[in-house]
Amino acid sequence: MATINEKISEEIRAQARKLLEAKEVEAFLGYCQGSLPMTARPFVARTPEDTDKLVWNSFCVLNLANYLPALLKSLEPPRGPRDPAPEGPLPRAAILATGCWSRNIVIQIQENQVDRDRVVICGIASRGMVAQAKVKELFAGREILKVVEEDHKLLVSGKGFSEEINRWSVIRNNCLTCIHPDPVMFDVRIGEEGGQRKSDNRFADVEEIENKSAAQRRQWFEEEFASCIRCYACRNACPLCYCPTCFVDDAKPQWVGKSVDQVDTSIFHILRAYHCAGRCTDCGSCESVCPMGINMRILTKKLTSDVLNLYGSEAGLALDSPLPLTTFKQEDPQDFIITEQPADKGGE
Numbered sequence: 145m146a147t148i149n150e151k152i153s154e155e156i157r158a159q160a161r162k163l164l165e166a167k168e169v170e171a172f173l174g175y176c177q178g179s180l181p182m183t184a185r186p187f188v189a190r191t192p193e194d195t196d197k198l199v200w201n202s203f204c205v206l207n208l209a210n211y212l213p214a215l216l217k218s219l220e221p222p223r224g225p226r227d228p229a230p231e232g233p234l235p236r237a238a239i240l241a242t243g244c245w246s247r248n249i250v251i252q253i254q255e256n257q258v259d260r261d262r263v264v265i266c267g268i269a270s271r272g273m274v275a276q277a278k279v280k281e282l283f284a285g286r287e288i289l290k291v292v293e294e295d296h297k298l299l300v301s302g303k304g305f306s307e308e309i310n311r312w313s314v315i316r317n318n319c320l321t322c323i324h325p326d327p328v329m330f331d332v333r334i335g336e337e338g339g340q341r342k343s344d345n346r347f348a349d350v351e352e353i354e355n356k357s358a359a360q361r362r363q364w365f366e367e368e369f370a371s372c373i374r375c376y377a378c379r380n381a382c383p384l385c386y387c388p389t390c391f392v393d394d395a396k397p398q399w400v401g402k403s404v405d406q407v408d409t410s411i412f413h414i415l416r417a418y419h420c421a422g423r424c425t426d427c428g429s430c431e432s433v434c435p436m437g438i439n440m441r442i443l444t445k446k447l448t449s450d451v452l453n454l455y456g457s458e459a460g461l462a463l464d465s466p467l468p469l470t471t472f473k474q475e476d477p478q479d480f481i482i483t484e485q486p487a488d489k490g491g492e
């Protein structure tokens with residue numbers, strides 16, 4: 145009998161073929177099988193025949209919204225900077241979207257990175273994605289050669305071993321506390337409705353760090369980020385980071401040093417987190433791609449918690465919800481903007 149994900153994969157292929165054959169879209173952004181165990185790769189199907197390669201499984205961990213603006217741009221007819229804008233509607237693309245990815249698409253539309261009329265959103269209720277790192281940790285010292293996914297378990301095998309593990313026991317941390325697994329906006333639904341999920345306290349990990357003393361928090365931060373190699377995979381995997389030149393790549397002025405010196409690394413992470421404030425959907429893409437296993441996502445999660453507490457707003461839940469950091473209301477709390485300086489430290 146076909147598994148849940150096999151049925152969803154079949155639906156995706158049928159939907160993609162239908163859209164491409166009808167020429168409703170020029171491209172379908174989904175996933176194909178990766179070449180290593182526990183991997184799936186973002187994939188653009190451009191012909192009905194390409195759609196045979198599309199798959200859906202628990203290793204589709206990269207947020208596809210990250211590729212959407214560039215894909216739409218690539219579909220436009222080439223033109224020079226002084227050429228007039230092309231007449232008539234521009235080619236469209238379809239994209240798969242889980243709860244968090246759909247929220248990132250909402251943000252891209254709100255921030256004028258994506259034209260809603262050019263996108264067909266194929267929504268899938270997420271069952272949570274598997275953390276490759278958690279599976280590897282369980283099988284530390286043994287090479288995993290094959291992982292077969294069933295509805296609620298993974299069959300992991302390698303040289304001389306074959307074991308079954310519970311799928312939910314290796315789900316990514318962000319998926320464990322996700323309360324919006326269902327797409328918030330879609331044109332076509334794939335699979336069944338997911339509904340809302342409950343979490344007793346989805347910010348428990350943030351609170352654990354908040355409850356530490358300042359010295360302990362500093363120590364936690366230094367230890368967590370000590371192994372960062374500044375590869376920028378976390379930034380590159382994030383759909384919020386679309387700046388043509390990131391502040392870390394600027395040479396004139398050079399806002400931050402390029403080394404793995406602790407101060408440079410700290411500035412990179414703190415500034416990037418602030419750039420994502422009120423925009424992060426906790427999709428986990430950044431954390432999933434980090435080769436050093438760093439939990440940088442907790443910084444954006446702390447800011448998500450702050451924005452929720454201060455403004456009652458959560459990123460990307462609706463197209464008409466205001467962007468919290470670019471919207472001003474008279475009654476907004478302002479005590480964090482103006483603070484009194486102690487008399488003996490005035491001006492410091």
Ligand code: SF4
Pocket residue numbers: 379384385386387389390391392415416419420
């Ligand atoms: S870290 Fe900031 S400057 Fe760099 S790409 Fe992301 S949002 Fe842009």
Ligand code: SF4
Pocket residue numbers: 207381382383384420423424425426427428429430431441444
């Ligand atoms: S910062 Fe990380 S969790 Fe937040 S939207 Fe970007 S990739 Fe996703």
Ligand code: SF4
Pocket residue numbers: 371372373374375376377378379433434435436437438440
């Ligand atoms: S992906 Fe990991 S190692 Fe690379 S810059 Fe981000 S935190 Fe550092």
